[in-house]
Amino acid sequence: MIIVDDQLSAAVLSERRSFPDDVATTWAFHFRLLRALHDPRGGGQLTQASADGLLPIAAKPPPELLMVLDPRTTTDQAAAFAIADRLNLLTAQLLAAATHHGATVALSDGNVGRSWPALFEDHGIALEVIT
Amino acid sequence: MHRTNIYLTQEQARALDERARQGGTTRSAIVRDIIDRDLGRDGVLTEEVKAGFAELAERYDELTDGMFDDDPDLRIER
Numbered sequence: 476m477i478i479v480d481d482q483l484s485a486a487v488l489s490e491r492r493s494f495p496d497d498v499a500t501t502w503a504f505h506f507r508l509l510r511a512l513h514d515p516r517g518g519g520q521l522t523q524a525s526a527d528g529l530l531p532i533a534a535k536p537p538p539e540l541l542m543v544l545d546p547r548t549t550t551d552q553a554a555a556f557a558i559a560d561r562l563n564l565l566t567a568q569l570l571a572a573a574t575h576h577g578a579t580v581a582l583s584d585g586n587v588g589r590s591w592p593a594l595f596e597d598h599g600i601a602l603e604v605i606t
Numbered sequence: 607m608h609r610t611n612i613y614l615t616q617e618q619a620r621a622l623d624e625r626a627r628q629g630g631t632t633r634s635a636i637v638r639d640i641i642d643r644d645l646g647r648d649g650v651l652t653e654e655v656k657a658g659f660a661e662l663a664e665r666y667d668e669l670t671d672g673m674f675d676d677d678p679d680l681r682i683e684r
Contacts, residue, residue, distance in 0.1 A: 476628065481666070482667075485659045485660075486659070486660070488651070488656070488659040489660035490651075491660050492663075499629070503680060507670075510674075510680075512662075517670055517673060520669055521665075521669075522661065523654070523660070523661040524654050524655055524657060524658025524661070528649070528652075528654065528658060529658045529659060529662065531648055533659075534649075535642070535648050535649075538629065538636075538639065542628060542629040544629060544630045545629060546630075548630035549630070563678055563680075564680070565679060565681070575630075576628075583666070586682055587684070589683050589684055590683070
């Protein structure tokens with residue numbers, strides 16, 4: 476499994492980008508994607524298609540393209556990471572999901588937190604940065 | 607929610623369990639998603655919608671610039 480961020484989730488749903496494994500995203504990245512589409516500064520500025528057309532697919536992505544991981548499975552682990560590594564919800568949930576599923580994390584280069592490469596390495600999580 | 611019982615083949619049940627395990631969700635949730643898609647209650651991934659997602663992905667930094675800065679749970683410290 477490969478866990479992707481919100482930007483790569485959009486790229487996967489465009490079918491312009493694919494990965495050689497099952498692709499999933501976390502609840503928090505999914506929330507960011509939907510929030511961007513609801514925000515007039517985000518989805519409202521699209522020229523190719525209206526955010527209204529994208530929202531139904533973004534809200535319930537075809538699982539063969541993109542699965543949204545149920546956060547309840549890893550809530551306890553995420554909470555533990557949040558305390559041990561002083562992480563916010565987004566980061567703790569991502570780390571817990573990758574650990575639980577033994578997944579690779581793929582992030583767009585603008586979405587790599589300053590401390591994340593070292594953090595993921597410490598936890599044995601493979602990180603792929605997509606430019 | 608309406609509770610109902612259905613009979614599945616072993617192969618269908620195994621496939622559902624595998625999909626649920628991968629997504630960290632339940633067999634029931636997977637069945638509901640499949641029914642919604644088959645009955646056309648979800649969106650359709652048309653070429654226009656795919657182009658919209660492509661534009662969103664390409665312009666994501668610009669379109670979301672500063673959008674999550676005020677939310678400590680969603681912010682990415684770069």
